[in-house]
Amino acid sequence: MSDPAHFVIVGGGTAGWLAAFILQDAVRRKSIDARISVIESTKIPNVGVGEATTAAFRVLLQYFRIDEFEFFRKTEATFKLGIRHQDWRRKGYTYYGPIDDPHQVVKTPKGVPSDFLNVYSVAAGRPVQDMHLFQPLLEQHKAPYAFKDDGSLIALGPYHHAYHFDQALVGKFFAEKAEGVDVIDALVSDIERNAETGDIAALRLDDGTRLKGDFFIDATGFRKQLIVKGLDASWISYANELPVNRALPFWLDIGEDEEIATYTRAWAQDSGWMWMIPTQSRYGCGYVYSDAHTTADEAKREVEQRLGREIEVRGDIRFSVGRLETPWKNNCLAVGLSSSFLEPLESTSIHGTIVQMMMFAEAFLKAPEQMTPTDRDGYNSRVARQVDDFRTFVNTHYMTERDDTPFWRDVRENRIHGETRRRLDFWKRHMPRREQFRDYLGGLPHIETQLYYPVLDGLGLLDQSVARQEMERTPKLRRFAQQTVEGLTREYRAAAGKAIGHSAFLRHVRDMR
Numbered sequence: 001m002s003d004p005a006h007f008v009i010v011g012g013g014t015a016g017w018l019a020a021f022i023l024q025d026a027v028r029r030k031s032i033d034a035r036i037s038v039i040e041s042t043k044i045p046n047v048g049v050g051e052a053t054t055a056a057f058r059v060l061l062q063y064f065r066i067d068e069f070e071f072f073r074k075t076e077a078t079f080k081l082g083i084r085h086q087d088w089r090r091k092g093y094t095y096y097g098p099i100d101d102p103h104q105v106v107k108t109p110k111g112v113p114s115d116f117l118n119v120y121s122v123a124a125g126r127p128v129q130d131m132h133l134f135q136p137l138l139e140q141h142k143a144p145y146a147f148k149d150d151g152s153l154i155a156l157g158p159y160h161h162a163y164h165f166d167q168a169l170v171g172k173f174f175a176e177k178a179e180g181v182d183v184i185d186a187l188v189s190d191i192e193r194n195a196e197t198g199d200i201a202a203l204r205l206d207d208g209t210r211l212k213g214d215f216f217i218d219a220t221g222f223r224k225q226l227i228v229k230g231l232d233a234s235w236i237s238y239a240n241e242l243p244v245n246r247a248l249p250f251w252l253d254i255g256e257d258e259e260i261a262t263y264t265r266a267w268a269q270d271s272g273w274m275w276m277i278p279t280q281s282r283y284g285c286g287y288v289y290s291d292a293h294t295t296a297d298e299a300k301r302e303v304e305q306r307l308g309r310e311i312e313v314r315g316d317i318r319f320s321v322g323r324l325e326t327p328w329k330n331n332c333l334a335v336g337l338s339s340s341f342l343e344p345l346e347s348t349s350i351h352g353t354i355v356q357m358m359m360f361a362e363a364f365l366k367a368p369e370q371m372t373p374t375d376r377d378g379y380n381s382r383v384a385r386q387v388d389d390f391r392t393f394v395n396t397h398y399m400t401e402r403d404d405t406p407f408w409r410d411v412r413e414n415r416i417h418g419e420t421r422r423r424l425d426f427w428k429r430h431m432p433r434r435e436q437f438r439d440y441l442g443g444l445p446h447i448e449t450q451l452y453y454p455v456l457d458g459l460g461l462l463d464q465s466v467a468r469q470e471m472e473r474t475p476k477l478r479r480f481a482q483q484t485v486e487g488l489t490r491e492y493r494a495a496a497g498k499a500i501g502h503s504a505f506l507r508h509v510r511d512m513r
Contacts, residue, residue: 005034005368008203008213010188010226012040014051014167015336015353016219017174020181022354023217025064026361033367037182037211038175039203044187050277050284051167052080052264052344054351055099055160056445060358066177069509075169076279079143079262079502080162081134083346085458087268090401095127095458096263098134100159101450102488112477114434117488118453120481122431123467128457131488133157136496141259143505146498153508156495162347164264164277166284184211191230199331200230214368218334222341227324227334237322241395241417243410244272244343246318248299249286250311254278260502266345268400270294270302271407275344280506285311288343291318293407323387328376331368333360340387345397346451348390355444356383363442382440388419393447395420399459428463431470432456 007023009016020038027034061068071077082098089095102117121128129135133156137144144161145153175183190204202212218226227233239245254260265276272289289299296316304310323340327333336353359382364375395417402408426436437448456462471478500508 002033005032005214006212007034007036007215007217007368008211009036009038009217009219010203011219011221011336011338012038012175013171013219013221013336014174014350015221015338016040016217017171017178018350018353019217019219019335019357021064021174021178022357022361023365024178024181026365030365032365035182036178036180037184037213038178039184039186039188039205039211041187041206042185050164050279050282051170051350052164052277052347053162054347054445055162056351056354057163058160059445060354064177069512071163071173072506072509073512074173075163075165076281077163077165078260078278078280078506080164080264080347081138081144081262082129082264082454084138084261084263084265085268085397085455086265088266088273088397088400088402089459091268091404095454096129096135096138097451097454097458098129098132098138099162099451100132100134100157102131102133103450105158106484106488109477109480115432115449115453116477116481117485118449119431119467119470120478120485122457122462122464123471123478124482124485125464126485128453131485131492133159133492133495134161136493137499138263140496140499141261141502142496142499143262143502145500145505146495147500153500153505156499157492164279164284166279188225191226193230197330198231200226214331215371216332218332218338219336221337222319224324224334224338226332227327227329227338231329231332233327233329233334234325235320235322236325237320238342238391239321241415241420242321242343242391243290243292243407243415244288245321246291246296246299246316247286247288248296248303248316249284249314250303251314252276252283252285252307252311254280254282258503260506262502264347267306268402269299269306270405271299273345274303274306288345290407293405293410323384325384326376326380327356327383328379331371333379339383340390342387342390342394345394346390346447348387348394348447351445352383352386352390355386355441355446358444359441385440386446389447392417392419392423393452393455396424396452396455396461397459399424399461401460424461427456427461429466431462431467 086094144156148154186205188203189206192202194201260278267274271294274287277284287299327339398411432449434449
């Protein structure tokens with residue numbers, strides 16, 4: 001009898017342990033004779049930072065029947081119901097991007113195209129977020145839950161929310177949930193390759209041992225230790241269209257009586273933008289900036305001036321923006337920051353890891369000797385398209401009215417990608433529709449109109465006359481859309497009046513243990 005196939009994950013953290021957790025479930029369901037090892041060294045400190053997700057994370061929790069309230073307690077998690085975009089369109093202008101989609105709860109008349117509620121809102125000159133349940137909750141810092149008469153919790157709607165959390169704690173959480181995974185406390189010092197195939201044959205560890213494996217997952221972050229240093233995979237840069245390339249992270253404590261925001265704050269600055277992500281005790285913050293337009297010292301002074309207080313910077317991180325040309329090369333698959341990195345404007349990193357690993361597990365995972373070049377090509381083409389779509393969406397945020405600093409003039413004039421311009425040109429003549437986004441991820445969640453509409457509307461990039469022409473062609477639909485939007489807005493404003501404050505919800509969940 002042959003030995004079980006050995007899947008080796010190098011690097012723990014959020015990406016590595018998500019990969020291990022999804023893999024251990026998939027090999028069991030598919031009856032693949034395999035064992036899984038995670039190599040993570042206690043010599044490398046896992047520094048917790050505030051990180052935000054998309055709703056795909058909650059889908060993952062529900063798919064694996066993980067107790068959401070336990071997750072809140074163990075990871076310092078808070079709700080993320082959307083993003084507050086401040087000073088992007090122009091200084092002094094704020095818009096929100098709630099992540100729920102009201103079209104989910106409306107029975108669309110037969111033959112009606114998707115997104116008709118968004119089209120009506122634009123035609124009527126109403127902010128598209130007004131009909132969202134999450135919008136009044138965002139404004140009022142409330143949770144999407146209310147108390148029933150017996151004191152238990154009830155969800156206010158069917159929509160998936162997202163989370164903010166301490167990413168170091170999330171890695172530990174999934175490490176506890178991953179069953180039957182071996183953990184090896186070591187560093188990889190060298191990589192052995194098969195002379196004929198070029199595959200990774202074994203890893204040399206810093207304790208002198210040699211670890212053989214059949215399939216390897218690189219979760220080593222920016223180091224890309226296996227996929228680039230070991231296999232020389234090529235990197236495709238997005239630096240021209242996404243010019244921010246450094247980050248100054250810092251913490252801000254949350255006051256005892258301070259209500260906790262239910263949104264990620266993305267605050268545009270002179271040479272980039274600042275993130276503010278709440279966990280249960282503090283805000284994880286950072287200034288993502290372009291070093292072609294400012295220095296670290298100048299960036300720190302700018303933040304302190306904006307906040308009216310001194311900050312303690314926790315590093316000056318330089319990063320390369322882009323993706324691997326082949327995130328699956330030979331018998332190695334890269335996940336998380338080893339695979340791609342974009343500025344954290346739309347929480348694409350963890351989202352990408354979840355979707356990529358779920359897609360790999362469902363569509364491509366088999367015994368390593370049965371995996372083929374066709375499998376690799378199929379996976380790589382899908383991930384390339386996914387990350388390119390992320391790039392285009394993030395790049396769209398820079399189509400602003402701002403021209404008040406050299407950075408904003410530069411991005412407007414020189415940094416807008418051709419695909420971004422093509423999409424925006426098309427949407428000057430046609431309203432965005434879900435049908436315009438091809439499904440190549442097997443139905444897994446992706447950035448489509450539910451996220452595009454608030455950004456396009458908030459930046460003033462949609463033409464009201466085009467929306468009106470569409471609505472005028474079908475007066476009956478226009479009346480139905482008007483009644484629906486007005487009804488949803490009233491209903492959700494009333495529901496927000498019953499919602500629990502965010503901090504009160506978190507206290508209640510902590511007391512449930």
